[in-house]
Amino acid sequence: MTNTHHRSRLLACLILVSTFAWSLSASANEDLIKYRQAIYGGIGKHTGAIASILKGDVPHTDDLPALARGLSELAALTPDLFAENTQEGKTDALPEIWENFDEFQGLIDDFIDDTALLVEASASGNRQDFARAFQRVGRGCKGCHDRFKAD
Ligand code: HEC
Numbered sequence: 528m529t530n531t532h533h534r535s536r537l538l539a540c541l542i543l544v545s546t547f548a549w550s551l552s553a554s555a556n557e558d559l560i561k562y563r564q565a566i567y568g569g570i571g572k573h574t575g576a577i578a579s580i581l582k583g584d585v586p587h588t589d590d591l592p593a594l595a596r597g598l599s600e601l602a603a604l605t606p607d608l609f610a611e612n613t614q615e616g617k618t619d620a621l622p623e624i625w626e627n628f629d630e631f632q633g634l635i636d637d638f639i640d641d642t643a644l645l646v647e648a649s650a651s652g653n654r655q656d657f658a659r660a661f662q663r664v665g666r667g668c669k670g671c672h673d674r675f676k677a678d
Pocket of ligand 1: 560
């Protein structure tokens with residue numbers, strides 16, 4: 528076998544390997560992004576359920592503590608959802624997140640604290656306190672989305 532043959536086979540092999548590695552990492556990103564969106568989707572659903580109760584659309588007031596706990600547990604999962612390799616793909620997460628990561632993490636910390644206060648308020652059974660704590664949580668959603676999420 529000539530040297531040229533050898534080299535072109537080696538090159539073909541390298542291209543194949545790197546294409547494979549690239550497609551692997553691309554699909555891993557997509558799965559991580561979908562997972563992130565599933566968690567935020569759950570956050571949105573919990574918030575929607577709480578809002579239906581507070582508006583009086585449904586009478587399930589006794590569910591508020593469980594919904595608040597669920598929301599708070601999901602909030603606690605969000606710090607790990609923004610790995611470097613999840614910046615690109617079908618995502619509404621803006622690049623500003625990774626350019627201002629400390630600021631972004633600060634908003635996540637506030638969100639976790641606010642949902643913990645919501646759990647406390649739900650345990651107290653005071654509807655006014657709960658509604659106020661829920662408003663605070665809602666401001667956190669909006670504050671972060673306005674700055675870090677595409678609409
Ligand atoms: C610290 C920032 C931050 C906070 C706080 C936050 N979000 Fe988000 N949210 C995001 C980002 C970033 C995305 C985009 C995720 C993606 O597309 O990869 C998102 C996406 C979503 C989505 C869309 C999920 C999907 O199916 O694509 C919903 C719904 C949502 N958030 C609801 C909420 C609600 C409700 C709250 C408050 C209770 C909240 N979020 C708090 C940053 C935040």
